[in-house]
Amino acid sequence: MGKVTLPEKVMLFSSVIHHEKAPVDRAMSKLEESFGPSLMTTPSVPFTYTDYYFKEMGAPLFRFIIAFSELVERDSMPEIKIMTNKMEHDFLDEGNRTINLDPGILSQENICLATTKPYSHRIYLGKGIWAEITLIYRGESYQRLEWTYPDYGSNEFIEIFNNLRKSYRRRLKCPQA
Secondary structure, rough: OOOOOOOEEEEEEEEEEEEEOOHHHHHHHHHHHHHHEEEEEEEOOOOOOOOOOOHHHOOOOEEEEEEEEEEHHHHHHHHHHHHHHHHHHOOOEEEEOEEEEEEEEEOEEOOOOOOOOOOOOEEEEEEOOOEEEEEEEEEEEEEOOOOOOOOOOHHHHHHHHHHHHHHHHHHHHHHOO
């Protein structure tokens, strides 16, 4: 029989998709107010992997990743996704989103996204929220899976997450660092 143990805390991050007139600074302030100071924010780059959001949000769209300094419990994902959904609602323009927030967690072993949509490869967490393992760490890098979104499976995203993993591992060994 295995011994029940609690897992180590994880690094919280969020993808932020926005159109050019979105109140990004206000959204960043809300995110940091809710989840603590950012550890890293990538530059905002054109979001070209899908036109899924164009009808609601318009085009062109842009995306950046923000990672937070404070580590979180793994089981906090439902509450975090509910909070980011409320933030999206706070920034609606004529009933349409101006900002899309997709929170996730980074651990030594994987990248996991929170979602409101069930699917065969997602596990229900509670409160209407599912978890999707999007990347797994194998060898010396995160690796894509058959269902990984193309942007998350891109070399650029994998490099971002590999660098964040190094920072996360330093934090685990030396929490004050």
